[in-house]
């Protein structure tokens with residue numbers, strides 16, 4: 001991606017909240033055109049009103065778990081509507097702690113669908129030569145420190161996030177001949193509505209313990225957004241297939 005201009009069109013999923021919202025706001029502030037996806041129309045509308053350049057932020061509500069097979073075609077439709085894309089950031093997701101005794105194939109399928117299949121199908125659409133700007137275009141996936149954390153209940157969520165890292169490595173080889181890069185970020189706890197739900201389930205003592213495990217404190221969505229814009233931009237043009245762990249010294 002060349003320096004951000006309105007011609008730098010970036011599709012951001014999960015843009016209605018948390019990390020995706022911070023990425024959408026930062027890219028918009030830097031002068032890029034952002035295509036912001038989420039399910040909640042009202043929150044996407046609020047995002048458009050609150051961003052620095054509303055004329056450069058387009059909202060595209062869609063439930064990524066519905067009609068998933070059409071996701072590559074959806075990217076083509078977005079290209080026809082807005083022009084070729086140079087960035088894809090896949091932030092849509094939800095956390096799930098499922099102990100083995102409660103493991104259920106349907107619940108696990110949703111976790112893999114949103115965290116693995118949706119990003120891969122969007123990448124398939126993005127990688128179509130007609131849909132991206134070629135050399136310099138960049139994809140960023142959201143993995144998680146949960147992929148490697150020795151914590152109970154993460155078999156499905158952590159497994160999906162580990163799959164994201166493995167896919168990033170393999171896809172970097174497939175996409176490099178086109179000049180496309182792909183990387184992932186793997187944050188530990190970031191203060192977003194997702195982690196607030198998790199904290200709300202903990203006793204005050206456990207909450208304090210959880211926070212104390214972070215020498216640099218827990219992350220903010222803006223911390224992660226800064227790394228993602230680095231991975232989108234030319235400053236990282238020799239970086240592909242990598243997962244950047246961001247954990248405030250936790251692990």
Ligand SMILES: NC(=O)c1ccc[n+]([C@@H]2O[C@H](COP(=O)([O-])OP(=O)(O)OC[C@H]3O[C@@H](n4cnc5c(N)ncnc54)[C@H](OP(=O)(O)O)[C@@H]3O)[C@@H](O)[C@H]2O)c1
Pocket residue numbers: 013014015016017018019020037038039040041043062063064065090091092093094095114115142143144145186187188189190191192193194195
């Ligand atoms: N927060 C953390 O501590 C943390 C740590 C490591 C990794 N992550 C990863 O970072 C990503 C973002 O997490 P977050 O903390 O920013 O979560 P969040 O604040 O809860 O936001 C989740 C976003 O995903 C969207 N989304 C969920 N299901 C969707 C679906 N079926 N179709 C379309 N959009 C959907 C939501 O859209 P609507 O609200 O509009 O439905 C929302 O915009 C996730 O992949 C998460 O696993 C988060």
